[in-house]
Amino acid sequence: xxxxxxxxxxVLVSGTVLGSIYALGAVGVTLIFGILRFAHFxxxxxxTMGAFVTFVLASIAASMGIQTFWPTGFIVLPFAMAIAAGxxxxxxxxxxxxxxxxGAKPVTLLIASIGVTLMIQGLIRLFWGVEARxxxxxxxxxxxxxxxxxxxxxxxxISEPQILLIVTTVIAVVALHLFLTRSRLGKGMRAMADxxxxxxxxxxxxxxxxxxxxVIAGGLACMAGTMLxxxxxxxxxxxxxxxxxxxAAAIVGGLGQAYGAIAGGFLIxxxxxxxxxxxxxxxxxxxxxxxxxxxxxADLSLVPTEYKLTVAFVILVVVLLVRPTGIFKxxxx
Amino acid sequence: MSLIxxxxxxxxxxxxxxxxxxxxxxxxxxxxxxxGPNGAGKSTTLKAIFGLLRVSEGAVLLNGRDITNAEADKLxxxxxxxxxxxxxxxxxxxxxxNLEMGAFVRRDDFSDTLASVYEMFxxxxxxxxxxAGELSGGQRQMVAMGRALMSQPxxxxxxxxxxxxxxRYMLEIFEQVIxxxxxxxxxxxxxxxxRQALEFxxxxxxxxxxxxxxxxSGRELLDDPEVAQSFLGG
Numbered sequence: 001x002x003x004x005x006x007x008x009x010x011v012l013v014s015g016t017v018l019g020s021i022y023a024l025g026a027v028g029v030t031l032i033f034g035i036l037r038f039a040h041f042x043x044x045x046x047x048t049m050g051a052f053v054t055f056v057l058a059s060i061a062a063s064m065g066i067q068t069f070w071p072t073g074f075i076v077l078p079f080a081m082a083i084a085a086g087x088x089x090x091x092x093x094x095x096x097x098x099x100x101x102x103g104a105k106p107v108t109l110l111i112a113s114i115g116v117t118l119m120i121q122g123l124i125r126l127f128w129g130v131e132a133r134x135x136x137x138x139x140x141x142x143x144x145x146x147x148x149x150x151x152x153x154x155x156x157x158i159s160e161p162q163i164l165l166i167v168t169t170v171i172a173v174v175a176l177h178l179f180l181t182r183s184r185l186g187k188g189m190r191a192m193a194d195x196x197x198x199x200x201x202x203x204x205x206x207x208x209x210x211x212x213x214x215v216i217a218g219g220l221a222c223m224a225g226t227m228l229x230x231x232x233x234x235x236x237x238x239x240x241x242x243x244x245x246x247x248a249a250a251i252v253g254g255l256g257q258a259y260g261a262i263a264g265g266f267l268i269x270x271x272x273x274x275x276x277x278x279x280x281x282x283x284x285x286x287x288x289x290x291x292x293x294x295x296x297x298a299d300l301s302l303v304p305t306e307y308k309l310t311v312a313f314v315i316l317v318v319v320l321l322v323r324p325t326g327i328f329k330x331x332x333x
Numbered sequence: 334m335s336l337i338x339x340x341x342x343x344x345x346x347x348x349x350x351x352x353x354x355x356x357x358x359x360x361x362x363x364x365x366x367x368x369g370p371n372g373a374g375k376s377t378t379l380k381a382i383f384g385l386l387r388v389s390e391g392a393v394l395l396n397g398r399d400i401t402n403a404e405a406d407k408l409x410x411x412x413x414x415x416x417x418x419x420x421x422x423x424x425x426x427x428x429x430x431n432l433e434m435g436a437f438v439r440r441d442d443f444s445d446t447l448a449s450v451y452e453m454f455x456x457x458x459x460x461x462x463x464x465a466g467e468l469s470g471g472q473r474q475m476v477a478m479g480r481a482l483m484s485q486p487x488x489x490x491x492x493x494x495x496x497x498x499x500x501r502y503m504l505e506i507f508e509q510v511i512x513x514x515x516x517x518x519x520x521x522x523x524x525x526x527x528r529q530a531l532e533f534x535x536x537x538x539x540x541x542x543x544x545x546x547x548x549x550s551g552r553e554l555l556d557d558p559e560v561a562q563s564f565l566g567g
Contacts, residue, residue: 184433184437187426187430187433187434188434188437190423190425190426190430191423191426191430191434191437194423194424194425194426195420195422195423195424197417197420198417198420198421198422198423199423199434200405200406201383201385201405201415201417202405202409202434202435202437202480202484203405203406203408203409203410203437203438203484204406204434204437205406205437206406
C-alpha cells in the first residue's frame with residue numbers, strides 16, 4: 001500500500017504539476033504560432049520574466065506587511081499576469097511588429113525571438129543576479145497530507161503551491177475554452193489561425209487579434225512561470241530549461257491547436273515523470289514470493305533523472321513520424 | 334455618382350503591373366460581370382478594389398469616397414464584401430461560426446441577417462453545427478457567400494463563384510446572386526462561365542491584358558460578334 005502511495009506522490013502529483021506547467025506554456029506557443037506563424041522561442045523566458053514580476057510584486061506586498069493564508073506569490077499573481085501581458089505586448093511592438101510590417105519570413109522572427117531570449121535572460125541577471133531565490137523565504141510552504149483510510153500507510157503529500165497550480169490551470173483552461181468558443185474576439189482568433197487571409201477579408205481586425213494573442217500568451221506564461229517558481233525555486237534560467245518540452249507539447253498536440261497543446265502538455269509531463277519513476281518500487285510487495293532464479297530488479301526506471309528531457313524528444317520524433325500534423329491535426333508549416 | 338467607380342486603375346504585386354488602367358462603374362441595381370481570357374486581370378481587379386494589392390495609379394471610389402488601398406477591416410464596415418475564389422471558408426469552424434465571422438465588424442444584433450442567410454441557403458441551416466471543412470463544394474460556396482452577406486454589404490464582390498461546381502449548383506448560385514441583387518445589393522463578379530453569366534448581367538466588362546476591351550450590357554456583349562468570336566469561344 002505504501003508503494004502505491006509513493007506512486008501517487010511521485011507520478012500522479014508530479015506528473016499533473018509538470019503537465020500543468022507544460023500545458024500553460026504550450027498554449028501560448030501554439031496560439032502565437034497559429035496567429036503569427038512563427039515559433040516563439042523566447043516563450044520560456046517570458047515565463048521566467050513573469051515569475052520575476054510576481055516575485056517583485058510579492059516582495060512589495062511583503063514589505064507592506066500583507067500576509068494571508070495563501071502564499072503571497074499566489075495572491076499577487078493576477079496583477080503580475082496583467083503586467084506580464086503588458087510586457088508581452090511591448091516586446092511584440094518593439095521587436096516583432098516592425099519585422100512583420102517589413103514582411104519578414106517566419107524564420108527571421110524565430111531568430112529575433114532567440115535574441116529576445118538572450119535579452120530577457122541578460123536583463124534578469126543584470127537586475128537580480130544569478131542565484132536561485134525562493135518565494136517562501138519569509139513564509140512557510142505548507143504541505144498538505146491527505147490520510148488514506150488504511151492502517152500504518154503513509155499519507156498522500158502535496159504542497160500548497162502544487163494544489164493551487166492544478167486548480168488555477170483548470171480555471172485557466174476552462175476560461176480559455178469559453179473565450180475561444182463563446183466570445184467574438186476568441187472566435188476571430190480561431191478564424192485567423194484557420195485562414196489569416198480570409199479573416200482579413202471578413203473584416204476581422206487582425207491587429208486586435210494579435211494583441212489579444214500576446215495578452216493571453218503573456219498572461220498564461222506568467223502564470224506558468226510563477227507556479228513553477230513556487231513549486232521549485234526562482235532563477236534566471238527557470239523556464240529556459242523547459243522550453244524544449246513545451247515546444248514538444250505544442251507540436252505533439254498539433255501546432256495552432258489550443259486543446260492539443262493542453263493534451264500535449266499533460267502527455268509530455270506524465271511521460272517524463274513515468275519514465276524516470278523507479279517501477280521496481282511497485283514490485284516490492286511481491287518480494288517474498290519472488291522466484292530465486294530471477295534477480296530482484298533494483299532500478300526499473302526507463303531513463304535516469306538527468307536524461308528526463310530526452311523523453312520529450314522521443315515522443316516528439318515518434319509523433320512526427322506517425323502523425324506529422326500532431327494529435328489534433330495542426331498546421332504542417 | 335456610382336456605387337463603385339474604378340477609374341484608370343493600375344496595380345500589381347510589385348514588378349510589372351497586371352492592371353494597366355481598368356475602368357468600371359457599378360450601381361446598386363447592377364450585376365456586373367467581368368470576363369476575359371486567363372491572365373487578363375479579372376480577379377486582380379476585384380483584389381485591387383478590396384485593397385488586397387497595391388494600386389499604383391488611378392482611384393477606387395465607393396459612393397464617391399476614395400477607398401484606394403484601404404484596409405479590408407475598414408472596407409467591410411463601409412459596405413464592401415468579398416468572396417475569394419479559393420479557401421473561402423474557415424474549415425475548422427462550424428457553419429454558424431463562419432457566418433458570425435462575416436458579422437465581426439457589426440456590434441449590433443445580427444440574428445435577423447443570420448435568419449435571412451439561412452432562408453436563402455436552407456442546407457446551411459441544417460448543417461449549422463457542422464464544420465465547414467466537411468461540406469461539399471457547393472455548400473462551401475453557400476457558406477462563403479453567406480459569410481459575405483452577414484456584414485449587410487452594399488456591394489458584393491464574387492471571384493468565380495461557380496468555379497468547380499456542378500451545373501446544377503452553378504445555376505443555384507446564379508439564382509441566389511440575382512436574388513441578392515434584387516434585395517438591393519450591387520454585384521460585381523468574375524466568371525469563367527461567361528455566356529451564362531452575361532445572360533443575366535446588366536453590365537459586362539471584357540478585360541484583356543489588364544485593360545478594358547469591351548464594355549456594355551450583358552446582352553450587347555453576347556450579341557457583339559467580335560466579343561463572341563474572341564472571348565466567348567465563338
